[in-house]
Amino acid sequence: MKQTNKGLLSIFIAFTITAPITTYAHVKWFAEVEPEKVSVEQILSPFFITFALIVAIILAILPQIMGYLLKIPYANKLDHFLNGFRKYSRYILKYGTALAFIIQFFSGTMFAPEFIITDTWQTVMMVLIIVALLIPIHYSTKVAAILMSVLFITVWADFGWFYMLDYGFYLAIIFVLLIGSTRFENWGFPFLYLGTGLSLCWVAVEKWVYPGMTLDIVMNHNVPTFGFDPEIFIVMAAFVEFVVGYLLVVGILNRILGLVVTVIFILTSMLFGMTEIVGHAMIHIVLLIFIIEGVSFYHPPIRIHKTKVDQFIFVFLNFLFVLATFILIYYRFA
Template sequence: MPRSKNKRLSVVGALGLSGLFTLAAPSAAQAHVKWFCAYDVAGQPQGLEQVLCLDFEWLTGLALACLMFGCLAEGTPLGGALLNALDRVTARIRTDTELLVRATLGFFLVSLWELGGIILTPELKTDVAWIPWLQLAMAACLIWRRTMPITGLGLVFLFSFATAQYGLFHLADYPIFLGIAVYLIAQGLGFKPFDIRSLDLVRWTAAITLMWASIEKWAYPDWTAPLIAAKPQMTMGATPELFMQAAGVIEFTLAFALIWTPLVRRTSAIILAAIFVSAIFEFGKVDAIGHSGIIVVLLAIAADDVRVPVRARQALLAPAYYGAALAAFLFLYYVGHAALFGGLSELPVI
């Protein structure tokens, strides 16, 4: 095999393993690019024939190997010991999960009121004068448990208002707000919607949010070009194209892990939370405000001590479920974009 090919594959392996096993995934890859760079949601995404290349296959293979390893380890005494250790370390977070969510969301809403002209996230601008005051009132409702559902309903309203202004495709980036809304309503009223824990609903919406965002890294790698130009060291010697592919695979895998077995999802939540926190040091106040909600949700997931029996077949089924999720999100993203902006006749053909 040519030396250049060996070097390229070694870079792919290094990027994949460092992102999945450590906190080496560059913080800039987790900054929400729409908050800091120019973007065009209606623009033509990169073709699937460019996304689904050999490097993508190698990275996905590494991701699946890591996922299967985590599943297999979870059913061993080592896995049980790690879960017990996590239970002890996160006991205080688990006890005060609701309080932490309320406090963090209160900080988030007050910050939006202070900044003004924003609907939920920094790139969703508005000239409507009463929106900031609504967000301040929603923050005040978090002080009392009985009024938490009002804040939840307010989040649903703001999400709907932003969807009307910016379109459904744009707001597909943020289903986690709906998950948090359901959490606040369910906790405030003391019921389990569809007999499902409210924390599990938030966990699923967080996973969906991050998996969708990872597709965006493959579809529009050029959006991140200004960040890479300003911080070239974050690519770790890889080309910008390879780096964005790796960043997307890392994020998709960690997001998918949030819906998998207890140890796998708790480990993934810890890694993701650490990456988001590290991004704050790079990008400052805007990033701290914008990602505060998902960070506290990830901490709650990391502290969740609910356990289920883990069998070897779950590790064997991981590639099938992972592949199905990847195919589903690629399909929804590209078909949805073509239907809304380009016409179904412009669907990419491989």
Template sequence: MLRSLGRDATSVSRGVALVARFIAVFSVWVLGTRAASAHVKWFCAYDAAGQPRGLEHVLCQDFELLLGVAVLWFFSGCVVERTSLGELTARSLNRFTEGLRLHTEVMIRAVCGFFFISLWAVGGIILTPELKTTSAWVGPLQLAIAAGLLSRHTVPLSGAGIVVLFGLAVRDYGTFHLADYPIFLGLAAYLALTGLQKNLFGFPALDVVRCATAVTLMWASIEKWAYPEWSFPLLIEHPGITLGFNNEFYMRAAGMVEFTLAFALAWTPLVRRIAAAVLLGMFISACFEFGKLDVIGHSAIIVVLVAILSDNRPTEADDRAPWLAPAGLCAALTVTLFAYYVGHAAIFNTAVL
């Protein structure tokens, strides 16, 4: 009898713990995660060649619960998009962002100009704060890129300049490190395509940079699981970011929030616009938390998110059934995890598990 009561009590306590954990996960999703928007390599020590946390530790019970909540939110958003509430939301967004949509190209060019002038002013940086350089011609090239953005006729040259800087960064820091930043190649393609008034194999310029942004954020989210310890000094310095959760759980949650929202950028029109709005809130709040370095470093991605939020072009390819959403998210997560860990093991000779 006593053993039976003990087993029942244990089952109840486990059930209560699971419910409490679910509420914690739900709270993180509702309140957001500012640290998901702060690029840890800009603020803390890191070792990209170091052994990442094994997948057997990443794919834990918390990870499964977080993924379950992510699938629930993502699927719910896809269902709502097809309802009258979704149509009302889309119309409201259209009215709110109409002015931005009409000036998307000029807006992106202006912010990119600010970005490259800021890099030149700071000096010694290729594309992002941790990509240091002593090359004397990087600064003049950054100024030339900014100058080329003043006219549509020279914008493709600015795009070519960004590709040159990206290639220099790959040479100095390696392919795996620059896998964090395909958004710059997406921006280069956007500038070239808009300047030439062309599409890329039928894909409009904005769709190209949108997908590059999604890949950038999905890849960055894996680092929050593979190297959570990189962010711990940041969380100690800014304890309010964690919303009271322990650092390990918070980093798992931050990674899942960022990955899901990033994948949503590649999904249907309303879902990606809402995801862009949430990501915008996270990035902008991080700018207040981490200062001007974060403002400069994330200005390019912020303007792309504004452009995605303002984009109201539906296409036939965007008409996906809601039931495809969970499968798509899980498939993308599996592929990205596999690519990250296998790629790291191949380049740095580290273990996968």
């Protein structure tokens, strides 16, 4: 039994480490071709369906081996060490958001690299948000959250709701900042887990529906495919991102995921340069919070089920259901 668990753990670690560095890059930031939607038959290829089933099985087994991860030397001590930083999480989010907006401001953008600051009022709003976040008063933080929401809504109105779903995690950040120091404060980070996870899942589906853009990046930036055919590689790349988002939502491996994804973001920054840094600075802050918080007071859906068999069935079927739902909705409105 121990050998089986170690083998499964090894497979998962290998799957994560070899995650392609294009996985977390927004393809629309770098692709030089127009998006071309492929047919559903092309998306749901035999390889896609087989790989989805394999991933669902691995994810269903993960909760059963979580206890073994803490038995790794020093893992338990590291867990307690990180717990000591939880009291700083909200400060990290507040001042980290200010830092991300400062980077965006000096690059002439807001929220993401494709949203260029074109009007004076947008410049003023960015400055006011940064200043309000830097003032160490919780009322000032709420003002910053309100200004962020106004600016986000205006961008949303210009680009459309479908386009802006890629950046839905900003709504979660605004919500956390807005309810700080209130009786609803404990709702903040669970919403942040949910918002960030769903955003990653949504962005992943783009790579299946518009594979041509990702293929263009792989070819033009000489991204290593580890011996896989580029088209197969793209499917696997999107699965890695979708899995990360799904695991954040269901509350599995939050600290490990945060650390692994942070390392991958650093690698993508080396490959794609300043655009990647500007676009993912805010995500880095969120991932740092996930590394510190772990599951924290967040009660993931999997805890509803008590037995191992129930948890296995829940994760297996739930993953396939969530995967199918995201593809259906994205394809319908793409």
